[in-house]
Amino acid sequence: MNKSVDHIVVGQGLAGSILALTLLERGRSVMVIDDGNPVTASKVxxxxxxxxxxxxxxxxWMADDLLPYMDSFYPRMETMLEQSFYFSKRILKPFAEEQEKTLWLKKTDEPVGKYLNREIYNDDLxxxxxNPLGISEVVHAGNLDTPKFLSATRNYLLKQDVILEEKFEHDLLVTNENTAHYKGIAARKIIFCEGHKTTLNPFFSWLPFKLTKGEIITIRLEKGYKIPDEIVLNKAVFILPLGNDTYKVGATYEWNDLSENITEKGRSELVEKLEKVLKISFEVIDHQAGIRPTVNDRRPLIGLHPDLDALGVFNGMGTKGVMLAPFFASQFADFLEGSAPLDKEVDIARFK
Ligand SMILES: Cc1cc2nc3c(=O)[nH]c(=O)nc-3n(C[C@H](O)[C@H](O)[C@H](O)COP(=O)(O)OP(=O)(O)OC[C@H]3O[C@@H](n4cnc5c(N)ncnc54)[C@H](O)[C@@H]3O)c2cc1C
Known part of the structure; x- marks a missing residue:
């Protein structure tokens, strides 16, 4: 292949998808390369x-800036990709202790209060x-159906003929001052969005990831019971309705076992927590695991390589890829165009 593009984006998880769509929306040319790994943080x-x-x-962190940005970005992408994947939800919080309820009421008068409902009601759904102590809810929350978003993005990129579905081989990359060359494709920049696999990237393995494995189960509730689709329950675990009477329940946090395998330990932890929340029985029908690209200082990892200017990274979205990626993809695109600096808190230059 002999081709020239503005940017090669390696990885089509949440980070790579959102960055590629942002660049395309601005009229830049991209080539996305993704190996189609079925077990990724974004997919689970x-x-x-x-x-x-x-x-x-x-x-x-930065909720007041990130939310308005998301509320504009995802609906624009729904139009561009002709799919619905961004949903507003009520996150209900049943209180576990009296103290928790007292703190909630106190916090409604603080800056976080704009996101907390003041009303406490008794509802066991x-x-x-x-729910012996009452329940309240978060205002302005929701979810991105990530499998649907990723698949809609992939289809869009396939239609535009701007995605290669194969593993990126780092040793085939050649760089000079202003350009990177990979298998006959010349690019001004190659941006790595490989999630936790960046720990294996010879150019960026020095980044201080502190990876976190997460497991999640899918359940079916006892016949005749249903949590409404617009509600997410959060008490020790979250319970997210998926439709068809199934629910996602998660998630675990594990720092030692960083394999991509599901474990009996992860499943039991979620089941035990769920049994304390639900009055009814349930059946586990699926179980998945993924590795979150979390970072020592809990901030994204964005920027250019300290010595090789044609190489960049857009990563470290940690536990909050849905909120962080749209805002910072736009900021990174501005930076790549030379029109704005990167926020110092996310710039990888903070580690060099
Ligand atoms: C159980 C669990 C629950 C979560 N829940 C939430 C949530 O509710 N809300 C939220 O905001 N975040 C959540 N997260 C975190 C979220 O998943 C991450 O922030 C986000 O998905 C990271 O996206 P990414 O694109 O950086 O990484 P990844 O999802 O890992 O994507 C990287 C992509 O790059 C590809 N790739 C890697 N190396 C190569 C290579 N050499 N060549 C080609 N392709 C390559 C991979 O196949 C993959 O497609 C959760 C994570 C887990 C594990």
Whole structure:
């Protein structure tokens, strides 16, 4: 192949998809390369976005900037890709302890309060949930159906003939000052969006990832019971309706076993937590695992290689790829065009 593009994007997970779509929307030419690994963080993610960190009841990092950006980006992509994948949801929080409820009410008067409903009500969702202490909800939350988004993006890229479905071989990459060459394709920049696999990338393996494995199960509830589609329940685990009376339940956090395999330990942890939340029985019908590209300082990893200017990275979306990627893809695109700097907190230059 003899071709010249503005950017090669390696990886079509959430990060690579969102960056490639952002660049295409701006009229840049891209070639995406993805190896089609069936086990990726993006493919198993619940895709939830939530402006509140439940543990400390504070605003999620940059929530006020990220949410309006997402609310504009994903609907634009729904139009461009002719699919619906971005949904607004009510995240319901049944309280586990009196203290939690007191803290919630106190926090409604703080900056995070704009995302917390002040009302506390008694609702067990038609006999489904243990809820002795009341329930409240997060305002402005929802989810991206990540499998649907990824598959719609892939189809779009295939139609435009701008995706190669194969593994990127790093040793075939040749770079000079202003250009990178890979298998007959010349590009101004190659941007690596390989998720946790960047730890194996010879140009960027020095980045300080602290990877986190996550497992997630899919369940069916006892016959006759249903959690409405517009609700996500969150108490120790989240329960996300998928339609057809099935629900995603997750997720675990594991830092030692970083294999992509599902484990009995992960499944039991989720089942035990769920049994404490639900009054009714359920059946596990699927179980998946993925590795989140989490970073020591919990901030994205974006920018250009310190010595090889034609190589860049868009990664480190951690546990919040859905919220972070649209805003920072736009910022990175501005940076690549020379029109704006990168936020110092996300720029990989902070590690050199
Ligand atoms: C169980 C679980 C639940 C989660 N829930 C949520 C959630 O509710 N909300 C949220 O915002 N985030 C969630 N996350 C986190 C989210 O999944 C990540 O932030 C995001 O998916 C990271 O996307 P990525 O594109 O960087 O990485 P990945 O998803 O790993 O994608 C990388 C892509 O690059 C490809 N690739 C890698 N190396 C090569 C190569 N050499 N050649 C070609 N292709 C290559 C891979 O096949 C893959 O397609 C969850 C994660 C897990 C594991």
């Amino acid at each position: 993610a619940a895709g939830l976005y939530n402006p509140v960190v439940f543990k400390r009841l504070v605003k999620s 038609g006999g489904i949930v243990f």
